[in-house]
Amino acid sequence: MTEQDRRQPHEQLDSELSLLARRSRWMWITLAREVEEGLEPAAYGLLATLSDADDDVRGGDLAEKFGLDKSTVSRQIAQMESLGLLKRVPDPQDGRARLVRITEEGRARVRRLREQRGRWLEGALRDWPNADVRQLVELLKRLNSSLETPER
């Protein structure tokens, strides 16, 4: 029995989830660098969130969601605006404020990145039996559901 196996299952899970987070971050950043120069790879997280949002979004809400300072988010928004990936529009609730809206070019960029991620994942799982992938999907669904309303 290795040191690893002696730990509680949820401690092992914690380790594997941390490792997965690092691998995913590395993959996402690598792909973002390939998609195009000129945008801080970390900013694609914001862009993907805007792409999934039904409405225009306040910059402050993005900062809150990503645990970033407003200054960081402002800079990334300005960078994406200058690249034509998003634009700022007036807030109908507050004439002085502005909301962020993704452009078609921004959506296309997110789509391209996600397609590449899909191909990357498909390549990585080439040798996996479908049944094992399905089982992992089922367990991850349950994990995501359990993580939604944690009892603390």
Added chain:
Amino acid sequence: MTEQDRRQPHEQLDSELSLLARRSRWMWITLAREVEEGLEPAAYGLLATLSDADDDVRGGDLAEKFGLDKSTVSRQIAQMESLGLLKRVPDPQDGRARLVRITEEGRARVRRLREQRGRWLEGALRDWPNADVRQLVELLKRLNSSLETPER
């Protein structure tokens, strides 16, 4: 058969991994806010990396690793330095350059955050049979191993 089920297993996996990444980010940011005020929650990712590193680290390497602009990382490093979580030391290879080194207080902060994350995960998985957790751990280990050297 739902729309979800008709997709290829690896597309479903991609969705579940994205959702997991969002849940994990939200959890990490929430815990970081609880641990202490004064530090941009996103900066804890850098701090955790420093805590795991065997050696002192160049700020530029951190920026590269996280897909962040050097200016973002410089600001976060300055913030953590002023909080006593890390310090800058001379680079023995290059007299003009400086490396980043985590302090004991910084390590303690990462440890506290990870302990809280462990408790959070344990709470979320309270109703899971141990066998299911173990199965998920096994599949995640294989996934992490497959993601390490993707064939693209």
